[in-house]
Amino acid sequence: MGMGVGSPSGGRDSYRPLSEINVTPLVDVMLVLLIIFMVAAPLMTVGVPVDLPKTTAEPVKPPKDPVVVTLNKDGKLFLLEQEVPADQLDQRLKALAAEDPSRLAYVRADRGLDYGQVIDLMGRIGQSGFSKVSLMAEMPQGGGAQP
Incomplete structure (x- = not known):
């Protein structure tokens, strides 16, 4: 009885190319790049270095929500989603302004x-007393403005 030399099973299967991709080197390179970018990112500051002065002023307050006045098809007025009689609207708007x-x-x-x-x-x-008054509208179904 004869035995094949070079493989445990013997025969032609022992010389087939390995068709699996070895991803270990790829993962190693990616981890090294990740570490390099994590270290380098804080060092990349934009702008000219300036020693800023200290201040005791309060930070700028964010703008308040806008006042929304709604006029429905029946002619009823709503201020901030609450119905308001027409004769009281001016008084309430002046208080908000x-x-x-x-x-x-x-x-x-x-x-x-x-x-x-x-x-x-x-x-x-x-x-x-409001100097900035804007109209609200809905966008058309298709998106942007149409001619």
Whole structure:
């Protein structure tokens, strides 16, 4: 009886190329690169080094949420999602404007309303002390502006 030399099973299977990918060197290189970038990232500062002065001033306060005035299709007014009688709107708007005159005011009006009603409401908001009044609208279904 004869035995094959070079492999335990003997025969031609012993000389097939290894078809597995060895990922260990790849992982080693990636870990080394990760460590290099972790060490180098804090050293990469942008800008000119400057010794900044100390201050005792308070930090700038973030802006308050905007005041939203809604006019529905029935002509009812809502201020910050609470219904407000038309004769009390100016008084409440003046109180809100006195707290922060730079606060934004948004007008939400039903699309079926008369243009004059919306302009009148915007004028009342401006006369109450708000200098920045904007209209709110929905984007069309397809996305951006259409001609």
